[in-house]
Amino acid sequence: MIALAIFSIPLLLSLLLFNSRSNSNKLALTGLMTTLVVAIVGKVLQSYGHIISLDVPLIDTIGFHFSLILDGPAFVMVLLTLIAGIGILYSIDKEIQNANRFYAWSMMMIAAMLGAFMAADALMFYLCYEWALIPIFFLILKWGHGEHLSKITMRFFLYTLFGSLFMMLSLLYVHQSMAHPTFEMNAMWEAGKALTAGQQGWVFAGLFIAFAVKMPVFPFHSWQPSTYDHAPIQGTMLLAAIMLKMATFGLVRWALPMVPAGIEEHGQWAIYLSVISVIYASLMALTQKRLKLMIAYSSVAHVGMISAGVLSNTDQGTVGGLFEMFSHGILAVAMFAVYQMIESRVGHDRMNEMGGIRTSAPSFAFLFFILVMGSVALPFTSGFVGEFLLLQSLSNTGLGLAALAGLSVILGAAYMLRGFQKMMLGGKAIAFSALSSKETMILSIAVIIVIALGIYPNILIQLIQNIL
Amino acid sequence: MIILLISALLGVALLALEIFKLRSWMMPLMLISFMAILAGTAIQWGLAENIMNQNMISMDAFALKGISILTILAAFWLVTQHKNIQATGNSSDLYALIAFSFCGALLMTNFTNLVMLFLAIEILSIPLYVLAASKRGDQLSNESGFKYFLLGSVASSILLFGIALIYGATASFDLYTIHHFMATQNTHPWIMVGLVMMLVGFAFKISAAPFHFWAPDVYQGAPTPITGWMATVVKGAAIIGMFRLFAGAFEGAMSTFAGIIAIMVTLTLIIANGMATLQHNVKRMLAFSGISHAGFLLSTLLIPGFASQALMFYILGYGIASLIAFTIMQNVGSQIGEELHAFEGLAKKSPFSAAMMTIALLSMAGIPPLAGFFGKYYIISGLMGHYTWLTIIMVLTSVVGMYYYLKVIFVMYGKSENGASYTENGKLYPILGAIALLTLFAFSAFI
Numbered sequence: 001m002i003a004l005a006i007f008s009i010p011l012l013l014s015l016l017l018f019n020s021r022s023n024s025n026k027l028a029l030t031g032l033m034t035t036l037v038v039a040i041v042g043k044v045l046q047s048y049g050h051i052i053s054l055d056v057p058l059i060d061t062i063g064f065h066f067s068l069i070l071d072g073p074a075f076v077m078v079l080l081t082l083i084a085g086i087g088i089l090y091s092i093d094k095e096i097q098n099a100n101r102f103y104a105w106s107m108m109m110i111a112a113m114l115g116a117f118m119a120a121d122a123l124m125f126y127l128c129y130e131w132a133l134i135p136i137f138f139l140i141l142k143w144g145h146g147e148h149l150s151k152i153t154m155r156f157f158l159y160t161l162f163g164s165l166f167m168m169l170s171l172l173y174v175h176q177s178m179a180h181p182t183f184e185m186n187a188m189w190e191a192g193k194a195l196t197a198g199q200q201g202w203v204f205a206g207l208f209i210a211f212a213v214k215m216p217v218f219p220f221h222s223w224q225p226s227t228y229d230h231a232p233i234q235g236t237m238l239l240a241a242i243m244l245k246m247a248t249f250g251l252v253r254w255a256l257p258m259v260p261a262g263i264e265e266h267g268q269w270a271i272y273l274s275v276i277s278v279i280y281a282s283l284m285a286l287t288q289k290r291l292k293l294m295i296a297y298s299s300v301a302h303v304g305m306i307s308a309g310v311l312s313n314t315d316q317g318t319v320g321g322l323f324e325m326f327s328h329g330i331l332a333v334a335m336f337a338v339y340q341m342i343e344s345r346v347g348h349d350r351m352n353e354m355g356g357i358r359t360s361a362p363s364f365a366f367l368f369f370i371l372v373m374g375s376v377a378l379p380f381t382s383g384f385v386g387e388f389l390l391l392q393s394l395s396n397t398g399l400g401l402a403a404l405a406g407l408s409v410i411l412g413a414a415y416m417l418r419g420f421q422k423m424m425l426g427g428k429a430i431a432f433s434a435l436s437s438k439e440t441m442i443l444s445i446a447v448i449i450v451i452a453l454g455i456y457p458n459i460l461i462q463l464i465q466n467i468l
Numbered sequence: 469m470i471i472l473l474i475s476a477l478l479g480v481a482l483l484a485l486e487i488f489k490l491r492s493w494m495m496p497l498m499l500i501s502f503m504a505i506l507a508g509t510a511i512q513w514g515l516a517e518n519i520m521n522q523n524m525i526s527m528d529a530f531a532l533k534g535i536s537i538l539t540i541l542a543a544f545w546l547v548t549q550h551k552n553i554q555a556t557g558n559s560s561d562l563y564a565l566i567a568f569s570f571c572g573a574l575l576m577t578n579f580t581n582l583v584m585l586f587l588a589i590e591i592l593s594i595p596l597y598v599l600a601a602s603k604r605g606d607q608l609s610n611e612s613g614f615k616y617f618l619l620g621s622v623a624s625s626i627l628l629f630g631i632a633l634i635y636g637a638t639a640s641f642d643l644y645t646i647h648h649f650m651a652t653q654n655t656h657p658w659i660m661v662g663l664v665m666m667l668v669g670f671a672f673k674i675s676a677a678p679f680h681f682w683a684p685d686v687y688q689g690a691p692t693p694i695t696g697w698m699a700t701v702v703k704g705a706a707i708i709g710m711f712r713l714f715a716g717a718f719e720g721a722m723s724t725f726a727g728i729i730a731i732m733v734t735l736t737l738i739i740a741n742g743m744a745t746l747q748h749n750v751k752r753m754l755a756f757s758g759i760s761h762a763g764f765l766l767s768t769l770l771i772p773g774f775a776s777q778a779l780m781f782y783i784l785g786y787g788i789a790s791l792i793a794f795t796i797m798q799n800v801g802s803q804i805g806e807e808l809h810a811f812e813g814l815a816k817k818s819p820f821s822a823a824m825m826t827i828a829l830l831s832m833a834g835i836p837p838l839a840g841f842f843g844k845y846y847i848i849s850g851l852m853g854h855y856t857w858l859t860i861i862m863v864l865t866s867v868v869g870m871y872y873y874l875k876v877i878f879v880m881y882g883k884s885e886n887g888a889s890y891t892e893n894g895k896l897y898p899i900l901g902a903i904a905l906l907t908l909f910a911f912s913a914f915i
Contacts, residue, residue: 059909061777062849127836134835141881150878154871161835161870165863168845172852172859 002042002052003068003118006078009035011111017104024103028089031107035114036082043075047466053120062175063182068118072466076322077117077249079463080329083449084241085110087333088234091442093344102143102234109135109238116246122171122183125254129210129246130164133157136243139235146230152223159223163213167250170206173199174258185253192258200262207255208270214247215303218277228296233340236292240299241332245325248306252318256310263311271311271397275405277304282411286418291342291349294419295335298375301408302328308405309390312397320389322464327374327382327453334371334446341439342423345432351422356429364435365424367443372420374450376413382453471508471535472525474501475574479567486560494563495550502543505574509536523642526580530715533780534577534708541701541787542570548795548897549693552802556691562602565595566697573705577712582631582641585709589627589673592705593620596698600690612689619672619682627669633662643717650720663721666713667728673706674762677735684743687755692801695751696794699758700787707765711779714769722769729769730858736763737865744872751797751806753872754790757832760869761786764847767858771850778846785831785839785908792828792901796821804888811876813885821890822880824898829873831905834866839908 013031017024042052053069070078089106096102112135115128141153171188175181178191192203213220228236255263263270281300288294302324310321341364342357343349358365374381377388387409395402435443453460478501485493509532525531553559572591579585597620601613635641637656638649650659668679675683687695714722737760744756761782768779797806799821804810815822831840844866848859 062846130836130841134830138881141878150882154874154878157874158867158870162864162867165866169848169852169856169859169863172845172849173856176849176853 001054002038002045003070004054006035006039006042006070007068007111007115007118009038010107010114014104014107014111017100017107020100024100025089025092028103028107029086032082032086032089032110036079036086039070039075039078039082042070046070055120062123063180063184063187064123065121065182065184067120067124067184068115069120069185070118072464073249073252073322074118075466076326076460076464077245078114080245080326081110081113081117081242084237084329084333087330087337087442087446088237088241090438091237091333091337091340092234093340093436093439096143098142102139105135105139106234106238109139110242113242113246117249120185122175122185122188122254124183125250126164126168126171129167129250130161132243132246133160136231136235136238139238140227140231143232143235144230145232149230152226152230156223156227159220160213163210163220165210166206167210170203170210171254173203173206188254189257193260195259195262197261197265200259201266202262204255204259204262204267204270207250207259208267211247211250211255211307212270212273215244215307216277216300217273217304217307218280218300219273221277221281221300224300225293225296228299229292233336236296237333237336240296240336241329244299244303245329248303248310248321248325251307251310252321256313256318260313263313267311268397271308271394271401274304274308274311275394275401277301278308278405278408279411282408282415286411286415288415289350289352291339291351291419291423292336294351294415295332295339298335298412298415299328299332301412302375305387305390305405305408308401309393312393314393314396316389317393319461319464320386320393323382323453323457323460324386324390326460327386327450330446330449331371331374331383334443334450335375337439337442337446338368338371341435346430351419354423354430355426356424357432358424359429360432361434363440364432364443367440367447368424369420370447370450371443372416374454376416377409380451380454382450382457384454385457469525469527471505471512471527472571472574472578474504474508475567475571479564479571482560482564482567486564491560494559495546498546498563498567499543502539502546505539506536509539523644524581524584525575525578527578530712530776531578533776534705534712535574537780537784537787538570538573538577538701538704538708540784541704541791542573544788544791544897544901545693545697545701548791548901549696549798551893552691552693552798556602558602562599565599569593569595569599569697570701573701576705576709579709579712580643580716582634582643582646585713586624586628586631588709589624589706592702593624593673596620596694596702599694599697600686602694603691606689608689609691610689612686615682615689616686623669623672623679626665626672630662630665630667630669633658633665637662643713646717647719650718655721659721660724663718663725664728667725670706670710670713671732671766674703674710674766675759676732676762676766677739677759678732680736680740680759680762683759684752684755687758688749688752688806692751692794692798695755696791696798699754699790699794703758703762703765704783704787707762707768707779707783710766711769711776715776726770729766730855733763733767733770733858734861736760736766737861741865741868741872745868747872748808749806750808750811750876751801753808753876754793754797757869757872758790760865761790761832764844764862767847767851767855767862770855770858771847772854775850778843778850781839781846781908782843785843785905788901788904788908789828789831789838789840792824792898792905793832795898796825796828799893800890803890804886808876808879810886810888811879812882814880814890816885817890818892820892820895820898824902825880826877827902827905829876833870833873835870837906837909839905842909 055067112132119125285297377383575588597617603609637658671679740760747753831838834844
């Protein structure tokens, strides 16, 4: 039942917010914090043997269950969704038009993503995966900016829809191969493994197209930079921090256990694509002149790393992937928050035209620097643990691949430090007012999480491995 | 039997009400009749299949399902379109014709004899020729009626020729006898020729490519409420009749015909979705989208074992969504215009209409958790593993479909605004429809 509460509190709140006028921000934040407390209490109860998962058969004829579980991976992603969600909604720094609807759509999106992470039923996962598109569609369309907004939104929506329909085909293919078709997670895994390696390869191809579009992986990434650029900043955070994790999480939860042989024998192209994506996105980030686009491309690079490591199908890969998803989610929120702080003060985000911010706002520069370190995977930050495990896993597939992907750490250091240097250091000092307490709080919490996980990664790793 | 009697007498009773100047009773009477028909199906539900009237009709489970679904759609059509029909001033004629056509639609679900099939199609179609042209002063409406009449009668005659050839080969009109004949005797060439002709006739009626050319013009020209009726109840009845015919009599020939049907489905999906992206007139776009849904409906014939659940669910989900869309379309069309730019900024003028249109379009596009998604889901999962290539085409064309549905949504929620004023026209029934679209999947086990 607690699993149901985690899913339904944001959902009910979203419906409430559509009809409320006052103080949407506080209501939404309180709701998310309540959900976070409920989730943690639920996990503790679960460790004492309480059953908190839920399994209600909805459509018997096709074996569709409304089924939610909170095992290790799901719990980590739920934590990420809620913590990042709180950060995202808390980071709003100016009045939004139709604020209640904005919060309502955000909450609905968070509910859908929570559903996808907790789903123990393939159709339920698919439904939530698709459903999360509708809120973000309206968020971008109504609160985004730029001239070609509708064109960009259309491309984003059609692209991701196109991908996920292939996932449906793959899931259905596995589903119909059963004697008594059901979408239940374990049954889907078994049925998938029972297919021949060739069939598994096709099933994996369908799944990977869906996930690759969402992550995105080169060559399916073309929707991403412009969408990130024109979406409202909170929408971008939702996309980068949480939504694309549905795809990487989908690899861990559905692709790996269902079609291992297919990945092993016919799925290596996906690893190559992911590694290419890492290099390509790093190089692109290196050439960007605008901070927001640089962060967007760096996000592509990190996700490509997650995808490559996870697909190597080792334990380190899975654990490292989930770890990196969490770490990247927190860092993405923080990085885009940094962008928002700079953009709202300077008026643009062209890195070449800035400089010397450190002299005006030293504490901001310090916090930003630690985030940059986390992003380039320096030891004692959370980014290091994730990338290390992923690279180790990737080296099992091929040392060359791991070496290539490892380049991204160097390239990442190059573009991140270069960006930092251009904006924060240098002779010309542009005016930059000190951070408000709210902004300091957001960055500090992110920094604390990044460092804590870097020094003591076992907290999260044990949670991930705790399969209850 | 009582069900058919009710539906047949309904039209006569409506004409009588006009004579006694009791126009305001018409809508309640129709609603009561629809309720009575639903009650009738509920009573007969689960009873042994009873073949009636010299083996002409059979109220089996398939027929009862079909009748309930068509009746629900007809009732929903009635409550959403009542005001528009009243506004035309000759509601008694229109309602009587609708009732007759409804009677034909019901017959399409339960015939067991090819003669009954032909009668059902004619009873269904002839009122529609008049209805399509019922906006008397309007040239497009006249053109629509005339086109529909000419092409529809050609289709009917081809169908009739097919029936005659089959009779020539099997010496019977009875579906069971034909089925038995096909199972035991060598296939006679006339049967194949006849079957192709019947297939062509039906393809005309459900507007499947390459026999779809009449549909856009007719749908666009006919008054919007009538278009709504044609796109939902009539199309549903035609495909139910086709399904019954092929499942009941020509199961043995399906191995030969599956290929032809699969190609027709492919053509329909590609042509309809491709053409729909080019349209600037929303009503015409909805017509093309209706053709593409005919492709999905037709593909249910390919599902092994003739499982009717996918078909019935799709008709209901698609029907409700299109009726909502046509209701909003009628409101916007009569007050502003039918072109795409008439929808500009509708969300600001009437958040309600825009939201309903959005839900209907998203359902037609197959976005979960709306009914349209589950409709497509049942069909694709039925075909998966048997016609995997077809499911891939379905998925790809669905993305194309998403594009033109989204265009309307974008225009409605976009920044530019059309100057013309707009007033709501009844809220309750579209809301009911939207709720149905959201919850329908939970009932799919019963359908």
